[in-house]
Amino acid sequence: MSAALKRGWCPSLFRPMESGDGWLARIRPREGVVGEPVIAALAEAAARHGNGLIEVTSRANLQIRGLRPDSIAPFTEAMLAAGAADPDEAIEARANIIVSPLLGADPAIAAETAEIARAIRHGLADPKFAGLPAKFGFLLDGGGALTLGDLGLDIMLRASGAVRWELRCGGNTLTLDAADAASRALGLAAEFVGRARPGPARHAGPSRLGFVACVDGLAGAVLIMPPFGQMRVEQLAALGALAREYGDGGLRPTPWKSLAVGGVSVSDAAALLAAATALGFISAPGDSRLDIATCAGAGRCSRGEIDTHEAAAWLAARRPAGAALLHLSGCPKGCAHPGPAPLMLVGRAGRLDFLTDGRAADPPALRGLSLIETPAVLETAA
Structure with missing residues (x-):
């Protein structure tokens, strides 16, 4: 591929990227969920400072489009005030971490998943990781009703039993205790500082849409998708209201470019799906x-x-x-x-x-x- 076709970096809140309709910035949800206060603040700030378009990316981020040079700083300030990002720029620049989409909403996900995610995120603030390759990413799959399947990133951790995890990179697999998972993953990442990425293919596969039941069968999550991964701020705000009414109030971006609402009862799932469809989201397979x-x-x-x-x-x-x-x-x-x-x-x-x-x-x-x-x-x- 020629240099003219070189892809850009993954933008972050502190390091936006110029595009055809302005500048792009991304919100990287901590532990995979965009909480109720952030949804409201993001919708307002993206309308005020951007062009009103928000995308769900294959990195399970939310991407804000159409920022202007003079609106980047106030947008960043609004997001920090809402708690949408870590104020440490180093963490935001390097924390490309995809976690189990239903983390915090599915009791079947390995209990140590969130702790491992936090440890990796904060470990990446160490200056020694400044030279990690662009787009270097971590995958953390704790299991549960909605696993990450065959999705592959540079370093992958997958729960494999009671407090046991598999660490995979470049075709090699190591089984280790949960207590060692974050430190071993960070140690492996340090070996790629200043080097090329391992570069595994990402096979996200088709998105699951509709209701996904968790272990008790009485509650679960609803997954919907903005057409072609893009929505307007009005749709985001309205979906956030539905998440408050029918679920736990949060939105969980997935690597399939869909959004999950956790904490939804079986009896409420149909109403939530119908309301999301009315807003313009895709809510079922077959579209x-x-x-x-x-x-x-x-x-x-x-x-x-x-x-x-x-x-x-x-x-x-x-x-x-x-x-x-x-x-x-x-x-x-x-x-x-x-x-x-x-x-x-x-x-x-x-x-x-x-x-x-x-x-x-x-x-x-x-x-x-x-x-x-x-x-x-x-x-x-x-």
Whole structure:
């Protein structure tokens, strides 16, 4: 891949990144949950200081779009005042940690999971970690009703029994006691300071949507998804209100670009799902929008060569649910789905290139298609 296609860093609250519609900042939820006070503050601040768009990322973060140079500082101050981030810039810069999405809401998750997550987070403040590779990440899967499946990051810790954990990195696995998990993970991370990442593939897989029951079967979580991972602040605020009414008040971003509401009773699940659907969220499998992976696109990303969200919505209305995965990329970087996809459309100067079983940067089979031409091409190739 050429230098011109090099991906940017993972933005944080203290280190936003410039994009096509302004600057991006991310909220990295501590222990995986965005609490009630933060939801309200985030919705207000993103509307005041950004362009009102918020995304759920594949790192289980919330990404705020459209910040301006003069609004970055007041947005940061508002988030710190709400407790949305650690005031230690070093922690926020390095704490790329994905935890079990239902941590704190599912009693079946290993009890030591939160403690391990905190220890890793605060350990990363040590200046010796300043040279960790960009996007270096930790995965912490404590089990429960919603595991992280085959999702892979640079260093992975997975509960494997009573106070026992598996530490995995680069194809190697070590089983150890929970008490040693954080220190061993940090020790391993220190070996990558100044070096290249191990770089395992992330296989997030399809998102589970709807109600997920926890161990007692009487309560659990509801998972919903903003179409193509993006919502407006009004939707976030309204969903936060639903989380207060039907659940524990928090929102849990997942690496599947969905949001989980914990503490939902079986009897309340249907009402919550119906209300979320009315707000514009996807609340059940079988929606054709779930079969399209897409990025921010033109107008939001400086590299985007086509409006991907508009094109994806148009295509979703013309594809049957359950069709082969389509990766619609605004440019050859392929940020939304780095691995091969069965069907691939790549924006090029307002038109689309097409290929099958490949990545966005691969040579296309067809070039310069109009959007109107693509449904027939996709149907023939499927």
